Amino acid sequence: MRTWLGLLGLLSAPLLWADEAEDRLARMIQAQASQSYQGTFVYERQGSFVAHQLWRRAFDGQLRERLLQLDGMPRESLSENGRLLCMTGSADELQLPQRQQMLTHLDAQALSAHYQPRLLGSNRIAGREVEELALVPRDPHRYAMQLSLDRQTGLPLRSLLLGSQGQLLERLQFTEIQLQAPADEQLQAAADCRDIEPLAAARDAQVWRADWLPPGFVALATWRRASPLGDQELLTQVYGDGLASISVFIEPLREAQAGDAHSQAGPTAINSRQHSTPQGQFMVTVLGEVPPATVERVALSMRAPGGQP
Amino acid sequence: MSREALQESLSALMDNEADELEVRRILAAEAGGELHASWSRYQLARAALHREAVLPNFSVAAAVSAALAHEPALGITPAPQASRWTSGWARLAVAASVTVAVLGGVRLYNQDELAGAQLAQQTAPLQVTQPQTQGPAILAGYSESPQLAPRSAAAPGNDSAWLRQRYPHYLQQHAQQGGSAAADGTLPYARGASVDGR
Structure with a gap:
């Protein structure tokens, strides 16, 4: 039938x-x-x-x-x-x-x-x-x-x-x-299963924003945390259209040397762009299960708080 | 020149161990075609091992000749005053620059190739596979580690170690916070595990 x-x-x-x-x-x-x-x-x-x-x-x-x-x-x-x-x-x-x-x-x-x-x-x-x-x-x-x-x-x-x-x-x-x-x-998990502490979402308005997102993608949350690789702050944002999601990671570069880069890990496209702001140099990395051109366009469109559009 | 000797010279060049004589030997024999075929096969094997885009018809002669053009005094007109010590170093330098030229040529081509593929992805009409005609072709070449090395786009000589350290963390967090309407918890978990499983 x-x-x-x-x-x-x-x-x-x-x-x-x-x-x-x-x-x-x-x-x-x-x-x-x-x-x-x-x-x-x-x-x-x-x-x-x-x-x-x-x-x-x-x-x-x-x-x-x-x-x-x-x-x-x-x-x-x-x-x-x-x-x-x-x-x-x-x-x-x-x-x-x-x-x-x-x-x-x-x-x-x-x-x-x-x-x-x-x-x-x-x-x-x-x-x-x-x-x-x-x-x-x-x-x-x-x-x-x-x-x-x-x-x-x-x-x-x-x-x-x-x-x-x-x-x-x-x-x-x-x-x-x-x-x-x-x-x-x-x-029941094994005894060595380590507790995960949930990260509280940041609610302040002073965050970076994407000037361009694929239609249907909306901002879902923002988090601030210490970078797992240093004492500087790591800002994370996540955007989604219901099926695919795009994450943005923003970290101050300080004296570190790193240029623009792009990579691919399985279905996940990654694009890193260096952004100059009045607060200094930042590395913006955008990744998601979307075509490489999409993450690149989002990475290029990221704007610092108070920055020029 | 025996075929075996030529093949050995070719392997030496692939392994970055060819001396100047061997490079000359390969250049002289390259027009023959058989060696060219071997070279292409080696390149294919190497590309498969490193999961690079494949470039089967790449000719060794063009890249090698270009590299040697910058070394006019060596080999063709041997400098009589050169001591054993300097000629030894010079030989190494030629072999090294030749190998760099050859591999550099492949690398550059690959980036163009990838960019082209991405462009094609953007413009080509979309097709979804029918269930009866099972899964589409999968790129061959599995390895245990994910391909994470960032390819430098613009700035030459930049140090991407900073990014390379961070990408696994970013991927892990992205997998966790993402999620999707399809296979809600399962897909992010499996994605995270595949990043971690090194």
Whole structure:
């Protein structure tokens, strides 16, 4: 029956089609907030292919999640309602900002203003029937995403990040999934899981701002913290369109020597620009899972507080 | 000149260990074509190892000749007064400059290539793969460490160590604070882990 509905959708007017795709998107967002499950997934990007195990329990509006890296270092993390509680095997980051929940709570309609949702048909992932949903950007400033949504629950069992020519930039794919809620002991992290202190968001108006952002990207939060590599202050901002996010890091250069640079770490494009301000030299680094030209344009558009536009 | 000797000279040049005679030997034989093919294969292998954009038809002769053009007194008209000591150093210098020219040529081309690819990305129409025609091509060449070295854009000779130290921290924090409507906590976690997993 659903297959016929899908076929009908393909043949009918694109408007109806888009509505149906939007429904899937809304269902996925809902499923992620309310469905308990446990399973194994692989994460792949250029230079990395690693398996992880996941336990997630949604009960009474509370979401508790444990993730364990199965290959190499036994890195582990425990989170509650999107807030990271503890982490093992990580570098030296004991203070991390809270994940921006607004990104996960954005409604399907707002998302489809900048991505065209398109249903591509049926497939099978981790032994389950899925429906393929593509989110095609409406401008060249972001990447496309292809999601394989479980027919029964709406959960994304595979997500692919695709470049403008369809090249695969990143893959997250379940190989096995069970829908029962994990037990208490499965949601306990190892003893060496170090507590993470949430970073309080800065609320002052005296911050840097981006003169240009891709349409649909909004400022989500700003943080000030001591740089992990020195005593100077590190200012961080995060922007998002509901699917992709862009982070900006601003650090005073003082006497340090560093020029403009750009780099790529898997799907993440990085661009660093030196900015001269009345307060001295600053290094502005912009990174995100967006095309390199987008981070470069944002990096060039950053303005110091009180600076000339 | 035997083929084996030529191949050895070529490996020496790739390994930065060729002396002046070997460089001359390669230049003389380059027109032959077979050595050119070997050179291209070596370059391909090196590019694959270093995950650089590939440049298969790069000719060694142009880059090497250009480098040697700046060393007119050496080799062609040997300076009679030069002592053993200085000629030894000069030889090293020629070999070094030749290798730098060859590798420098590759590097420059790669940057153009990458810039071109990025431009193409901006203008090309977007295609999404159908599920039936499985995943699109993946760039080959896996390694354990992420590619983090910042490529200097403009200022020559700038010290990017400052940035190179910071990029892993930035990537880690970005992964945590980001997140997305698709696979909300899972994707940021996996991204963070892939930065960390060195």
